[in-house]
Amino acid sequence: METTTNQTTKVEAKPSIYSLQLEELKNWLKDHEEKAFRAEQIYDWLYKKRVSLFEDMSNLPKSLRDKLEHNFAITTLKTIIQQTSKDGTIKFLFELHDGYSIETVLMRHDYGNSVCVTTQVGCRIGCTFCASTLGGLKRHLDSGEIVAQVVKCQQALDETDERVSSVVIMGIGEPFDNYDNMLGFLKTINHEQGLNIGARHITVSTSGIVPKIYQFADENTQINFAISLHAPNTELRSRLMPINRAYSLPELMKSVRYYINKTGRRVSFEYGLFGGVNDQAEHAEELAKLLKGIKCHVNLIPVNYVPERDYVRTPRDQIFEFEKILKNHGVNVTIRREHGHDIDAACGQLRAKERQEETR
Numbered sequence: 001m002e003t004t005t006n007q008t009t010k011v012e013a014k015p016s017i018y019s020l021q022l023e024e025l026k027n028w029l030k031d032h033e034e035k036a037f038r039a040e041q042i043y044d045w046l047y048k049k050r051v052s053l054f055e056d057m058s059n060l061p062k063s064l065r066d067k068l069e070h071n072f073a074i075t076t077l078k079t080i081i082q083q084t085s086k087d088g089t090i091k092f093l094f095e096l097h098d099g100y101s102i103e104t105v106l107m108r109h110d111y112g113n114s115v116c117v118t119t120q121v122g123c124r125i126g127c128t129f130c131a132s133t134l135g136g137l138k139r140h141l142d143s144g145e146i147v148a149q150v151v152k153c154q155q156a157l158d159e160t161d162e163r164v165s166s167v168v169i170m171g172i173g174e175p176f177d178n179y180d181n182m183l184g185f186l187k188t189i190n191h192e193q194g195l196n197i198g199a200r201h202i203t204v205s206t207s208g209i210v211p212k213i214y215q216f217a218d219e220n221t222q223i224n225f226a227i228s229l230h231a232p233n234t235e236l237r238s239r240l241m242p243i244n245r246a247y248s249l250p251e252l253m254k255s256v257r258y259y260i261n262k263t264g265r266r267v268s269f270e271y272g273l274f275g276g277v278n279d280q281a282e283h284a285e286e287l288a289k290l291l292k293g294i295k296c297h298v299n300l301i302p303v304n305y306v307p308e309r310d311y312v313r314t315p316r317d318q319i320f321e322f323e324k325i326l327k328n329h330g331v332n333v334t335i336r337r338e339h340g341h342d343i344d345a346a347c348g349q350l351r352a353k354e355r356q357e358e359t360r
């Protein structure tokens, strides 16, 4: 494991310019007696050339650079720790302008580089197996803070001429609990003149906030959609995920069907295998029944150890048995490969580190 720390960069409290979508930037320029076409030039500096200073935007008049500098920061993230795992996964700890910190993971696959972004400082969903929710929710991230995570990862890859090829919204937080900022983020990274990451290379995952699933279906995007299911019946799901008491499994499945009808796309279900809880053959049978006729894919996630939680791993053979039962019923299923285990970068292991609180 390799770790570098950086305590010198200045953190700015001004809003990040990454929060503005292209149209919003045009409007801002018009409101400030500037030409709208400058927005495209600025976007080019931000997302294609990826500069860190407004003064480097050399085709803009000095007066405009000063105006931008006066009103915005480029990034509001300060890199505190950058850890590289044996498998190449890089975990970043970023400090926000108000002292909170968040984690972002960059995974290196044979087929490309994937970034796992955080959408909130902490989380209020309370899933019983997840580390991100332990300290509750501190605050939402604005869209610029989410965009900046991808830009930082891209800047790290620029050194070797590589590209962020996909993004998963599976870090800390519940993206559908911070819906508008999440959507702004999606638009910017997907925009041709933004980071230009194709919708089919972006995945958003939710614990199941049903009204937002309908809303997301109506956005009619091509973005991949995943649902954290984790149980084949509503009683068990309520025990694992308190959100199920607000939006029960039947309601969730109804919204998923709506999503599939509306978008024509298949969905992914994440199913964590928690030893002795939801990993028996009968659960696999029940799951296959629940998903019958639904255009979907199941991702089995062997539980990742969280010290504060007492879930244990399902034995290997039993994981394969679970997978086999689903396959025999015609369900598309894969077992999730783990990344960055030695640096605690795997699913459900990220936790908001409230450095501000610790140092008070």
Ligand code: SAH
Pocket: 127, 129, 130, 131, 169, 170, 171, 173, 174, 175, 205, 206, 207, 226, 227, 228, 229, 270, 272, 301, 302, 303, 304, 305, 306, 347, 348, 349
């Ligand atoms: N809040 C969103 C995004 C998180 S994605 C959601 O719930 O979908 C991260 C995935 O890892 C989710 O499916 C989550 O339920 C799962 N997860 C959380 N803790 C885990 C753990 N200890 N082991 C395995 N998977 C876990």
